[in-house]
Amino acid sequence: xxxxxxxxxxxxxxxxxxxxxxxxxxxxxxxxxxxxxxxxxxxxxxxxxxxxxxxxxxxxxxxxxxxxxxxxxxxxxxxxxxxxxxxxxxxxxxxxxxxxxxxxxxxxxxxxxxxxxxxxxxxxxxxxxxxxxxxxxxxxxxxxxxxxxxxxxxxxxxxxxxxxxxxxxxxxxxxxxxxxxxxxxxxxxxxxxxxxxxxxxxxxxxxxxxxxxxxxxxxxxxxxxxxxxxxxxxxxxxxxxxxxxxxxxxxxxxxxxxxxxxxxxxxxxxxxxxxxxxxxxxxxxxxxxxxxxxxxxxxxxxxxxxxxxxxxxxxxxxxxxxxxxxxxxxxxxxxxxxxxxxxxxxxxxxxxxxxxxxxxxxxxxxxxxxxxxxxxxxxxxxxxxxxxxxxxxxxxxxxxxxxxxxxxxxxxxxxxxxxxxxxxxxxxxxxxxxxxxxxxxxxxxxxxxxxxxxxxxx
Numbered sequence: 001x002x003x004x005x006x007x008x009x010x011x012x013x014x015x016x017x018x019x020x021x022x023x024x025x026x027x028x029x030x031x032x033x034x035x036x037x038x039x040x041x042x043x044x045x046x047x048x049x050x051x052x053x054x055x056x057x058x059x060x061x062x063x064x065x066x067x068x069x070x071x072x073x074x075x076x077x078x079x080x081x082x083x084x085x086x087x088x089x090x091x092x093x094x095x096x097x098x099x100x101x102x103x104x105x106x107x108x109x110x111x112x113x114x115x116x117x118x119x120x121x122x123x124x125x126x127x128x129x130x131x132x133x134x135x136x137x138x139x140x141x142x143x144x145x146x147x148x149x150x151x152x153x154x155x156x157x158x159x160x161x162x163x164x165x166x167x168x169x170x171x172x173x174x175x176x177x178x179x180x181x182x183x184x185x186x187x188x189x190x191x192x193x194x195x196x197x198x199x200x201x202x203x204x205x206x207x208x209x210x211x212x213x214x215x216x217x218x219x220x221x222x223x224x225x226x227x228x229x230x231x232x233x234x235x236x237x238x239x240x241x242x243x244x245x246x247x248x249x250x251x252x253x254x255x256x257x258x259x260x261x262x263x264x265x266x267x268x269x270x271x272x273x274x275x276x277x278x279x280x281x282x283x284x285x286x287x288x289x290x291x292x293x294x295x296x297x298x299x300x301x302x303x304x305x306x307x308x309x310x311x312x313x314x315x316x317x318x319x320x321x322x323x324x325x326x327x328x329x330x331x332x333x334x335x336x337x338x339x340x341x342x343x344x345x346x347x348x349x350x351x352x353x354x355x356x357x358x359x360x361x362x363x364x365x366x367x368x369x370x371x372x373x374x375x376x377x378x379x380x381x382x383x384x385x386x387x388x389x390x391x392x393x394x395x396x397x398x399x400x401x402x403x404x405x406x407x408x409x410x411x412x413x414x415x416x417x418x419x420x421x422x423x424x425x426x427x428x429x430x431x432x433x434x435x436x437x438x439x440x441x442x443x444x445x446x447x448x449x450x451x452x453x454x455x456x457x458x
Contacts, residue, residue: 031136045104045179068117080114111140146198146259147198149196151257185246196237200232212258212260215253245274308335368382382433395413403454410424
């Protein structure tokens with residue numbers, strides 16, 4: 001399996017910014033397989049009717065919400081989607097507004113990392129709004145490897161339905177989402193839907209696979225556990241189920257669904273965070289079974305090959321001691337724990353759930369592959385790719401592609417590093433693979449006579 005597939009499953013990056021904190025709008029999303037190049041991405045939204053203005057039209061009373069969705073390619077910043085929808089609902093003007101408006105909007109998105117902006121507002125009072133920003137990583141599920149989709153959480157029991165016109169109809173089921181992901185006395189049962197792909201992957205030789213479901217609290221304790229044997233008669237299947245969470249104490253929880261090959265003790269997983277609000281219940285549970293944080297992290301379901309690949313791309317920022325230590329490790333378990341600690345120690349903001357530095361590092365690898373790949377090397381292995389991954393986007397680039405007496409070269413300036421440094425790359429071979437020939441950055445190659453290497457012999 002490719003490393004990026006697992007990264008996509010976990011690294012769905014949450015950054016919420018609110019213009020009006022108290023406006024009742026929220027959203028959730030889930031991705032499902034579409035084809036080998038794209039995923040089907042569903043956005044679930046919810047508006048609280050009590051926050052919407054009542055208006056009269058033709059003797060009838062309505063509330064109207066306005067939903068806007070903008071999606072940008074995070075690397076090029078090109079806008080992919082920019083749509084808005086009016087969500088009307090007719091009400092009885094004498095009844096207190098206590099219900100919610102729930103819906104779903106779907107898009108087909110190709111592989112990539114996207115910045116999404118969702119704005120929910122009162123259509124008749126548009127200063128009353130909430131804006132949410134989020135990053136979504138798309139890596140197609142429908143390739144050749146065993147995989148599991150995102151988890152869609154539902155508010156009602158998921159049953160077979162013939163209501164094919166419903167916006168919530170999918171694969172013979174009608175699934176009513178719960179976009180705010182809040183459970184408790186009023187919503188005691190969590191229902192879930194997920195899709196499994198490539199169950200006959202030859203890398204998982206067991207006759208049967210096991211679906212393992214865990215609910216883990218914020219302390220890492222397993223509070224609910226379920227197992228189920230999966231038949232491999234079909235290469236793709238849908239799984240629905242439920243967990244009774246209404247009596248759990250107030251806390252943030254994580255649902256982890258794993259498809260496991262019990263013979264080889266490996267598999268893939270998908271996670272979903274949710275919140276339980278139960279102020280009347282005191283947490284008196286003590287669990288002797290504790291799930292290691294690494295198992296629910298991005299590294300939890302990686303194969304040894306994927307872990308080796310991740311560390312190879314991490315060597316640019318690793319110490320010689322860390323490189324030596326990793327080279328001596330054997331097996332997935334020790335390598336997972338090493339990489340979990342390696343990146344946790346470099347987390348730029350430990351107060352957040354996501355490791356922003358790791359996410360940014362992965363984006364730089366993707367970007368370097370797009371910008372600097374050659375016939376001989378992927379972009380991240382080139383000199384320009386290495387500098388870009390370590391130091392980021394240059395402050396300025398001077399390019400000299402068509403010199404008469406010298407080979408093409410370019411100079412990258414970083415004004416914020418060590419008071420200002422620069423790197424010189426030259427195409428010494430003529431195959432558009434630029435080599436670092438000089439830098440003023442401490443610890444990098446320095447050759448003040450670098451110009452001699454670029455002269456074209458006559």
